[in-house]
Amino acid sequence: MSGRIFIDADACPVKAEAERVATRHQMRMILVSNGGIRPSANPLVESVFVAAGPDEADKWIAEACGVGDVVVTGDIPLAAKCVAAGAKVVKHNGEELTGANIGNVLATRDLMQDLRSADPFRQGGGRPFSKADRSRFLEVLERVVRQAKL
Known part of the structure; x- marks a missing residue:
């Protein structure tokens, strides 16, 4: 079944x-998390709770989309898998991730991860x-959802 919105929900x-x-x-929305997310009363929103583990929600979303x-996620490796599966991906800040970018x-994520691990005094996780x-997220999600429905 197509036309769903998947949310990588743990830190969304x-x-x-x-x-x-x-x-x-009128699209189904699936919140995928390790737990601790309050279920929505909205009949279009489904909560999926996966086993505890750092990438369990990511694996579930990547296989299902x-x-x-x-897919709404800030996880770049997950985004890459979802783009490869043909899904449209939007980060929490409204940045759309596509096959083109x-x-x-x-590569930038990997580089930054390497730089952080090489410098134990580098602090902070961005702005x-x-x-x-x-x-911006609302504007981009609205546009992407309309494109996905075509």
């Missing part, structure tokens, strides 16, 4: 925004999530 700051878009388009689906994004990020 835009679940409510994604649910509004899913409801507007396909053409016509939209996923290779560069993955904080902002209202502008939330707004």
Whole structure:
């Protein structure tokens, strides 16, 4: 079945925004997590709880998504798998990941990971999530969902 929105839900700051878009388009939304996520009363929203483990939710989403689906994640390796499966991918900040840019994004992620591991004094995880990020996410998710429905 196509036309679903998958949410990598454990650390997702835009679940409510994604649910509004899913409801507007009458699309199923699947929240995938290791637990600790409050189930939604919305009949379009399904919660899937996977076994504890660092990549269990990622594995589940990567195996389940396909053409016509939209995946919301900040996990770049997961995004690469979803793009390869034909799904559209949107990061929490509104950046769309596609076949055209996923290779560069993955390479940059790997480089930054190497730099952080080489310098134990390097701190921080990037800039904080902002209202502008939330707004951009909503705008991009709306556009991507419309494209996925075509």
